[in-house]
Amino acid sequence: MHLGHCFFKAIALATALVLAPAVAARADSLPATVAAALRAADVPTEDAAVLVQQVDARRPVLAHNAGKAMNPASVMKLVTTLAALELLGPTFAWKTELYAAGQRRGDVLEGDLVLRGSGDPKLTVENLWLMLRALRARGLRDIRGDLVLDRSYFEPITQDEASFDNEPLKPYNVLPDALLVNFKAYSFTFVPDPQRAAARVTVEPRSSLLAVTSAIALADGPCNDWLARLKAEFNGNAGTGAVVQARFSGRYPASCGEKSWNVALQSHRDYLLGVFRQLWEEMGGKLRGSARDGTVPPGANLLLTIKSPALAEVVRDMNKFSNNVIARQIFLTLSAEITKQPARAERSFRVVQDWLARQGLDFPELVLENGSGLSRIERISAASMGRLLRVAYASPVMPEFVASMPVVALDGTMKRRMNHRPVAGRAHIKTGSLADVSALAGYVLDSAGRRFAVVFIVNHPNAGATRSAQDALLGWVYSGRAR
Incomplete structure (x- = not known):
């Protein structure tokens, strides 16, 4: 096992032991609509952590399991974002x-x-x-x-690159690199050609080390699972300058129009x-x-x-669309810039810990493996994330920090959520999800004009079914009942 991974696993285990006696959850501490949605998802309340607190208040209005160390998935990007904005500055450029x-x-x-x-x-x-x-x-x-x-x-x-989920071709699994170009991804576009009764394949960017051939027939019917109806073979990549042969076959529904598939193939x-x-x-x-x-x-x-574009612009792209590769690049940059040594994840974790200590923030449960949330071992509590959000709101980089998050119902990962609801356009929310994780954190401006820090993390096999519970919490905060 890689030594760095062992280092982070040891921290995660020690953290779990330290936090074992965290405050017990009380089901009745949750709003009725949220508790009902969790029951409908078959998720016990002890597997959810919630914190709601007005940004300028001393005490939370809702704290459920708030001290429990949880995997926040991509919500962890908010820690990386604030650390980078404060340590490097919003105008930093690579x-x-x-x-x-x-x-x-x-x-x-x-x-x-x-x-x-x-x-x-x-x-x-x-x-x-x-x-x-x-x-x-x-x-x-x-x-x-x-x-x-x-x-x-x-x-x-x-x-x-296959170590996280055995999906080495997925661009989100691309590893950091000091000379990362174009996220190391190719975009294959499938274009119906009715005259030939076939689909043409184009690729961007073009490469002298990539050859593309295709024999894809057009098909009738709906555009459901179009990618599953194609067969892709990638051969010849030994990481030594060999040309990769990309061969496509199968059937492509004409009703799809143009579709693209992003793939990471090479070193x-x-x-x-x-x-x-x-x-x-x-x-x-x-x-x-x-x-x-x-x-x-x-x-x-x-x-x-x-x-590069300024850091403030880069973190906006990172958080709006939850880009793991950008997050990992920024996380490593922290140690390279602050320690003046070649970047390493363990060094970046220590840089973040030192920065938190200078802010007077004690997050004993915090575990950072790569700063993106694409991790099985990263941990933070809802209470710590809520405190980070309140500190960020008083920070000089608050405008850049808040603007980096998706706006409910308008853009990013929240674009198709809570449309036509009263909270639409009135909350900046970062989302996160893994196989057993669903989380959100950010700010809600309620109907009375008060701004709240909101955190909701679920760690459970049914976590993916808890979106309704998350939406119920955002609606409850907006309604003004969070007093």
Whole structure:
């Protein structure tokens, strides 16, 4: 077992023992509508934790199992968000740099091109294209050496991408990297072609290390489970510069129109090499060598630098759509920036703990494995999350923090929830879910104009059936009955 994982499991076990005598839940402490919805979902009240407290009040109006350590799923991103906004600042930006390691003769580089990353979570293929376009505009065409990837800002991560749920192709399982490009994902789009009675397949971004073939027939009928009716084979990826063969067959319902499927297929190095070479050659450039890991050598000349969007914008994308990859990149950035050492998850956890201590926040049950909530061992209590929300509301970065969360019924993961209800548009709520977890946390502005911090976490095999209970709690707080 990986040593870092053992470290976090040990903390989780110790935390559970410390918090075992937490305050017992009382069913009658919950609003009747919430308790009824939990019963309908067949979830015992002891498997739910709730906290409701006005942001400027000293005591909660509702605290049910609030001291119990719970897995909050993606709600944990709020801890990462506030720590990053306060420690790095809302205008913080990541830098990606290109260096020439060799002699430049006209449009030829007799040596290596070095790409150094600092963990930019928004280094999309569009931004990489702009970077290479700027490089071509500076007159460089022929790179006679290798593309050297300086990924030393983060320590190497040896975790298997299939370790969480045995779904290594899912983009949410992509591991952090100092040179993460486009979330390391390909987007395959299926386009009906009635004249050929077939579906065409396109891919973005294009890559010199990806070949796509398809033999998909169009089918009649509804667009239900369209992906299950396709067969996809991905062969040839050994992580050593081999071309991946993506072959699609099966039947695709014409009624679907265009649909896309995002897949993570390659190592970070091969993904970057394939996309880089494809873009560079489309611009008329040549890369004679391959890609290899390394660092910027002494004497290398800085050619250009690009910066990411500001952190305040990045956390908005992260929380609105609950992007795990962005969260993990930000979490690791905390230790790289604060400790000035290569980023490691254990170091980032300590950075967060030190920051909480300086805020006077004692969260003894807190366990952070990767800061995204995509974890079986991360823990926090409803009481601690509620306290974090109230501290955040008094923070100078409160506007950026609140604006990063989905607005009920309007956007992000809350866009299709509680539409046409009185609370619509009056609550900023971060959601989280795993197989046995359903959670939310954020702020509700009630009908009397008072703002409340609200936390609701369920850890139970039927957690996915508790959305009605969550909605009932938000409605109860909005109604003004939280006094």
